[in-house]
Amino acid sequence: MSQNDKDVFARRGFLKGTAAIAGATAVGTLLPAAAAVAQQSKLKIGLMLPYTGTFAQLGVAITNGFKLAVDERGGKLAGREIEFVTVDDESNPAKAPENVNKLVQRDKVDVVIGTVHSGVVMGMAKVLKESGTLWINPNGGAGAMTGAMCAPNFFRTSFSNWQTTHALGKVLKAKGHKTAVFITWKYAAGEEMMEGFKEGFEKEGGKLVKELYTPFPQVEFQALLTEIASIKPDAVVAFFAGGGAAKFLKDYQAAGLKGKIPLYGSGFLTDGVLDAVGDAGEGVETTLHYADGLDTKKDKAFRLAYAKTFKLQPDVYAVQGYDAGQLLAAGLDAVKGNVADKAGVIKGMEAAKIDSPRGVWTLSKAHNPVQDMYLRKVVGKENKSQGVAWKALADPARGCKA
């Protein structure tokens, strides 16, 4: 299809969509009976996730997790059959509005589930704030989604960037570290994690002596590692992910810093890369809302069911997807599947206590999980839980007025 055809298509979809939304509002308010009719139709769930590119595996894990939650309820949510509509967002923020519009206006989904990349999340937020469509974000940690941009129809089942590093302040204090250096990529997620750590560490009387940034997604760390060696802090805290994380762990070891200055980080530093880094990750301690070896009944059952169904080991992303399914189920149960009662669904989700593999969590006022942050330590190829670093940590949701 040429670019031109696509544009015409999008435009037509848009016009139809607006008309339909206007119509739906009118019907919804004037004729409550219409809702009962709609109940017999299938519930339309739009999955907007990356299915190609660097984050493809994360998209698949989230989808699997979500579908597992639906399967556990007999393939239905609140008694209603499900129809999935999927859009590959390619982790491309530039295409985010177009992609989410496909779901909202062309397919008229009842709920949007997505996505991984924080930039795409922000693109979705603009569109979904206007359309008012129910939205559950199973990963992207952009603070603004449940901060300045927060809205009644926005929900997140993962984390805010701030949350993933905030508990480290306590951890470092307990280990007797008084000074620290934070190193990350210079982009929104990195800076938010730095803020989260800085706040937590300074509250404990620690001092963040230097923030080191390298341009995203550059992976040449040598200059900054030299800088760390010359500063000689008590501890280093890092956030990188994927290939960048693997390279950072190896370079940290190769520079001789490992074992001399202890390394900490946001959990993503050591998630999914341990096979690639050999022993360079060993002993690194991180905080995250999930860990290996939690040893709870729920987690064991989840891991077993997931491995059986998909022939894959679940990860934190699968858990977040699974919880998105659980949260939606709770909202729909509250209105007996009548998704047209949006206020009722929102209330149901707000009141939900999610029994997650990571432990029980609830939603904050801004609709971000209030959850336990685990301290994890790399042992072999696992991020072994060392216990809870911060019980029920809530994101401060700065700027959220909804």
Add this chain to the structure above:
Amino acid sequence: MDLAFILIQLLNGLQYGLLLFLVSSGLTLVFGIMGIINLAHGSFYMVGAYLAWSLASMTGNLATAIAIAIPLTVVLGMALEKLLFRQLYTRDHLYQVLLTYGLILVFEELRSIIWGDDVHGVAVPALLNASIPLTENLSYPVYRLAISGVCLLLAFALYVLIQKTRLGMMIRAGASNRDMVQSLGIDIKLIYTLVFAMGVALAAFAGMINAPLSSVTPNMGSHVLIICFVVVVIGGIGSVKGAMAASLMIGLAETFGQVLVPEVAGMIVYVLMAIVLVWRPEGLFGRK
């Protein structure tokens, strides 16, 4: 920052610069000498890294892996030149952009099918897996120094090949006037095939020996592509000497930029490029 650390940063900058030269040397040949805008350069780099990883895990030895992988990439380069690039020499640059962009997508997809989307690591060869202590808490990995040595050797070899040998003379002549060279009875088609294959092999080789340092990841090629073009443009199109000078300049600028003015570190390279282009639009060592 005391003197010792300034010297270490200098070493970091030079070492990073040499690495950049290694990564961009293949592009210098293909873009600089043959005039092909090769956006797939980064993909060849990625192919090299994945070959090194998969062959090293099969044979258990990076050196063996590289020895097997290089002929493979030469064959790949020759095949691509004969089947695809040959059709484009007489056409507009836009066709080359289209073809090589298409190749990026093809190689990414093939990589996903053959090797999957995981992040992989390649072990540093045991012989070079050591560090030299520099200060009380900092040491320098021997493997990085070894790569620098390889880069210098490679730069020297390229220089000799292009400036001092008969083949090099023919390559240079072909670059400035293809038809004339052909009418003098030189098989220019063969020469172009060879140069292109060399370019592919160099890019892949860079990926191979860099694999233990950088780890092997999807999309790794696109990260190096832009900086490679910057190197060639600053250095002057068609100049190996220029590429070397530009690499070292960028290496030092990035290193000291990150340390001294971290707020604008991401821009420094491009500011440098803009300044060079205003001052010498043809690049440092480019011909007018």
